Amino acid sequence: MEFLDPIVNFLKLILFYVVPFILAGQGTMLGGRTGVFNVSQEGVMLLGSAIGFLVTYYTGSPLVGVLAAMLVGAVFGLALAYFTTTLKMDQFVIGLALFFVGFGLHTLIPKLALGIQSSLPRIQTLGEVPIPLLSEIPILGEIFFKQNMFVYFAILLSIGLWYFMYKTKYGLEMRSVGENPLAADSLGINVAFWRYSMTILGGALIGMAGAYLPMEFAGTFTPNIVAGRGWIAIALTFFGGWAPHTILFGSMFFAGIDGLAVKVQVGNLGIPFQFLLMLPYLATILVMMFTFRRSRVPAFLGLNYDRERRS
Amino acid sequence: MSVKTETPTLKKSLLRSIAGQSIPYLVAVVVAFIAVGIFIGLMGFDVFNAYQTILFTSFRTPNGIVQTLLKFIPLMLQALAFTIPLATGKFNIGGEGQMIVGGIGAAAVGIIFKDLPGYILLPMVLLGGIAAGAFWGLIPAWLLFKFNINEILSTVLLNFVSFQMIDFIASEVWADPVAGHPTTVPIGEGGWLPLLIDNPPLHSGLILAILVAIGVYIYTNRTTGGYEMIATGANPRASKIFGIDTQKMFMLSLILAGAIAGLSGSLEVSGYQHRLIKDFQSNFLVLGLIIGLIAKGNNLAVPFVAFFIAVLEVGASAMQRTMAIPVEMVYIVEALVLLFVLLSDVVRRRR
Numbered sequence: 001m002e003f004l005d006p007i008v009n010f011l012k013l014i015l016f017y018v019v020p021f022i023l024a025g026q027g028t029m030l031g032g033r034t035g036v037f038n039v040s041q042e043g044v045m046l047l048g049s050a051i052g053f054l055v056t057y058y059t060g061s062p063l064v065g066v067l068a069a070m071l072v073g074a075v076f077g078l079a080l081a082y083f084t085t086t087l088k089m090d091q092f093v094i095g096l097a098l099f100f101v102g103f104g105l106h107t108l109i110p111k112l113a114l115g116i117q118s119s120l121p122r123i124q125t126l127g128e129v130p131i132p133l134l135s136e137i138p139i140l141g142e143i144f145f146k147q148n149m150f151v152y153f154a155i156l157l158s159i160g161l162w163y164f165m166y167k168t169k170y171g172l173e174m175r176s177v178g179e180n181p182l183a184a185d186s187l188g189i190n191v192a193f194w195r196y197s198m199t200i201l202g203g204a205l206i207g208m209a210g211a212y213l214p215m216e217f218a219g220t221f222t223p224n225i226v227a228g229r230g231w232i233a234i235a236l237t238f239f240g241g242w243a244p245h246t247i248l249f250g251s252m253f254f255a256g257i258d259g260l261a262v263k264v265q266v267g268n269l270g271i272p273f274q275f276l277l278m279l280p281y282l283a284t285i286l287v288m289m290f291t292f293r294r295s296r297v298p299a300f301l302g303l304n305y306d307r308e309r310r311s
Numbered sequence: 312m313s314v315k316t317e318t319p320t321l322k323k324s325l326l327r328s329i330a331g332q333s334i335p336y337l338v339a340v341v342v343a344f345i346a347v348g349i350f351i352g353l354m355g356f357d358v359f360n361a362y363q364t365i366l367f368t369s370f371r372t373p374n375g376i377v378q379t380l381l382k383f384i385p386l387m388l389q390a391l392a393f394t395i396p397l398a399t400g401k402f403n404i405g406g407e408g409q410m411i412v413g414g415i416g417a418a419a420v421g422i423i424f425k426d427l428p429g430y431i432l433l434p435m436v437l438l439g440g441i442a443a444g445a446f447w448g449l450i451p452a453w454l455l456f457k458f459n460i461n462e463i464l465s466t467v468l469l470n471f472v473s474f475q476m477i478d479f480i481a482s483e484v485w486a487d488p489v490a491g492h493p494t495t496v497p498i499g500e501g502g503w504l505p506l507l508i509d510n511p512p513l514h515s516g517l518i519l520a521i522l523v524a525i526g527v528y529i530y531t532n533r534t535t536g537g538y539e540m541i542a543t544g545a546n547p548r549a550s551k552i553f554g555i556d557t558q559k560m561f562m563l564s565l566i567l568a569g570a571i572a573g574l575s576g577s578l579e580v581s582g583y584q585h586r587l588i589k590d591f592q593s594n595f596l597v598l599g600l601i602i603g604l605i606a607k608g609n610n611l612a613v614p615f616v617a618f619f620i621a622v623l624e625v626g627a628s629a630m631q632r633t634m635a636i637p638v639e640m641v642y643i644v645e646a647l648v649l650l651f652v653l654l655s656d657v658v659r660r661r662r
Contacts, residue, residue: 039463087657092402092463096600097649103597104642111637112354228471235464274479281468288460 004139010259011143015151016216018255020045020209022154024233025240025247026161027205030198031077032242033165033178034191036084037302039095042230043102044076044203045210050106052211053221054113056123065123066211073207076102077200085195088304107223125219126150150212157205161244174198178298181305191305206230228281235284238295257283332612336605339651340619343644350643356636364633365626365641377511379618379625381583384520385410385592386624387617388575389599390606391527392568396462397608398531399557399564400544405451405466406572407596408473409444413573415473415480416443417580418587421498422485432501436581437519437574444573445566447473452562462565470596481589493589504582514582521614523571528610540564598624601645605652620645 024041031038048069056065076098083094114120126148135145165171176184177194185191209229214221236254240247261279264271344362352358369379392406420439424432451465481493504514531537542550543560551557579591602620606612627641 042467083653087654089653089657093604093653096402096404097604097646097653100597100601100604100642100649101646104639104646108637108639108642111639116631116635116637228468231464231467234461235468238461272479272483274475274483278472278475281471284468285454285460285465288464289454289458292458292460 008139008142010263012147013259013262014252014255015143015147016255017258018251019150019154019212019216020229021233021236021251021254022158022248023205023209023212024230025236025251026158026244027073027202027209028233028237029240029242029244029247030161030202030205031080031195032237032301033175033298034195034198035178035181035298035300035303035305036081036195036199037091037095038077038080038199038202038206039092039234040076040080040098040102041206041233042226042228043099043106044073044206045102045213045226045230046106046224047076047102047109048073048207048210049213049225050109050210050221051207053123053214054110056211056215057121062124062126062215065215066208069207069211070204071207073210074200074204076207077203078196080203081196081199084304085192085199088306091302091304110221120220120222122219123215125217126215155248158244158248165244175298178300181300185305185307191307195305206233209233232280232284235288238297239287239291241296242298242301243296253287254280254284335652335655336648339648339655342651343647346647347640347644351636351640354636356634361630361634361636364630365623368626368629369622374511375625377508377513379621380513380517382624383618383621384516384578384582385575385595386598386602386621387524387614388520388571388578389595390602390613390617391524391610392572392575393599393603394606394608394610394613395527395531395540395568395571396561396564397603398537398540398544398610399560400547401455401561401564402463403448403451403466403565403568404463404596404600405447405469406568406599407592408466408470409447409569409572410576410579410592410595411470411473411477412447413440413444413576414580414587414591415477415576416440416573417502417577418480418485418495418498421502421580422496425499425502427499427501429501429503432499433504433581436498436502437577440573440577440580441570442573444576445570447573448566448569449562452565455565456558456562462561466565477587477589481587485587487586495587497586498580502581503585504578514578516578516582519574519578523574524610524614527571531610597642601649605645605649607652607656 024045028038028041051072052062052065052069054065055068056062059065080091080094080098083089084091110120128146129149129152131145131152135141137145165175173184173189174194176187176189177191181191210226213225213229218225232254236250237247239253240250257280261276265273265276348358348362351361369375389406389410392409393403396403417436417440421432421436424435427435447469450469451460451462454460454465455462478493481495485495487494487496504516507513507515507517529537531540539550539555540560540563542553543555543557547557550560576592580587584591598620602613602616606616623641623644627638630636630640631638
């Protein structure tokens with residue numbers, strides 16, 4: 001079955017690229033389903049990539065690096081939750097301000113740690129962890145079960161989130177906060193708790209998405225390494241209808257475009273590479289044109305809930 | 312009698328409102344500088360020397376002043392491209408892309424018609440940039456109107472498209488083979504903006520930019536159209552009921568923003584570089600954003616905040632050169648200033 005090799009390799013590559021989209025998409029979705037519209041993804045992912053890279057470099061452990069990036073992301077989530085849920089400030093203003101902070105820190109911190117002029121060191125890229133038995137299955141085993149840890153984690157996370165949100169009582173509580181906080185509040189559901197916890201957890205996932213990028217291929221950090229994936233993650237969340245299972249499949253599409261842009265570039269079809277590099281962004285806009293109006297959006301998305309206010 | 316008693320109270324209330332507006336800013340700046348100073352000190356750098364460099368590089372030499380003004384022009388226009396749609400409640404995160412496309416438009420006109428005399432070519436170059444920028448603002452406006460696409464996403468994604476466009480133009484279409492960095496050949500000399508000062512060179516785009524800022528202020532604060540714009544942002548539903556075409560206001564504000572950002576691109580090409588250079592817009596996206604947010608969307612405050620940020624930018628790059636303190640340190644100052652300015656609102660609301 002040699003002729004299938006290019007297809008198998010391409011599908012494998014998509015799963016490889018899909019991780020940051022899934023993580024950042026689910027992170028956005030978690031905050032959004034409780035009504036907190038996070039727009040700081042790009043900044044948090046940039047900072048997560050810098051922190052993840054540096055901590056991995058100093059400790060030698062990608063796991064510690066990722067945890068550090070998650071912690072930083074969680075702190076940004078906490079800040080977003082505090083300013084919007086407790087201080088009732090505009091979610092977009094705070095989100096953009098946090099984007100700015102993340103953007104500024106993502107080049108400042110490596111410069112402080114490694115010096116201004118020095119070239120950046122390299123870290124180990126993530127290795128494949130084949131799953132025993134399952135990876136022996138022809139074709140499917142090669143695509144799905146010979147991947148790095150994060151691919152497994154991202155997919156399992158999506159399934160877990162789906163179970164939590166749609167099959168448990170707590171998931172119902174959480175979703176009700178984003179749909180009708182007044183009703184939720186009157187039933188004794190703690191609106192602030194759900195907004196805080198989900199925004200913090202979402203921030204951690206977004207930080208993790210950033211940390212994956214330097215470990216994925218390059219093994220080193222470059223400024224602006226995220227290249228818009230944080231913004232695309234927001235579009236992806238709309239595309240995925242703010243639900244974990246559809247976001248999982250939506251992510252595959254965006255990862256596919258990323259993979260396609262790389263493959264075509266290598267294939268050298270005579271198209272200037274700049275146009276291929278535009279593909280992910282143009283495709284995102286195109287997708288939004290077809291899905292934005294129909295997308296099922298949490299009713300209280302982007303709105304702060306004030307118990308004292310009469311509307 | 313009544314006139315006599317009214318005038319002083321009016322003056323007093325105006326003074327009080329200006330003081331009330333600027334005191335939080337002053338406190339915010341001072342507190343931010345102290346906080347970052349402690350941090351720089353803990354890192355083992357000389358805080359006084361660092362702050363001297365940051366604050367006074369712009370004013371010590373003629374070159375410093377001109378460098379600051381050259382930064383001030385695009386930064387102020389970028390910030391206006393953010394605050395104009397903000398008045399209607401829309402977020403334009405695409406000022407950088409609109410500036411790049413404006414620069415491409417200006418350069419294209421300036422290169423294709425390079426032999427035309429100045430009195431024709433110069434207006435064409437400037438208008439080419441404005442039109443191209445406005446077109447780049449029209450796309451998200453149309454996507455918003457037609458498909459209800461969130462403007463934050465469409466504007467920011469178009470930035471990334473424009474990054475590739477400028478790379479293609481500067482390294483394929485009109486590439487200057489001698490330049491090491493993607494750069495186009497120069498535009499015709501007729502398209503160069505006249506200089507205000509020859510040495511160090513300061514171009515007359517400064518006057519244009521200030522006129523635009525005044526025009527924007529007058530439009531948003533003193534005309535019916537501007538009033539409708541602000542009303543739309545304050546309460547879209549009520550505005551619609553009172554007969555304001557809110558959709559039109561959203562679109563108009565985004566296109567206007569694109570035109571202004573496009574103008575900043577053509578000023579860079581026609582006034583400063585005389586060619587299109589990839590990455591001529593260094594971090595203007597985040598800087599325009601922070602200026603607009605610190606000014607809280609107030610178009611009167613934008614030029615002053617933009618000048619302050621330009622001073623910080625010029626001072627910070629001098630600080631990195633001479634003291635090896637990373638230039639990004641001023642981002643922290645700016646972020647803290649924004650934080651305290653925003654928090655002062657919360658405090659005022661509570662009282």
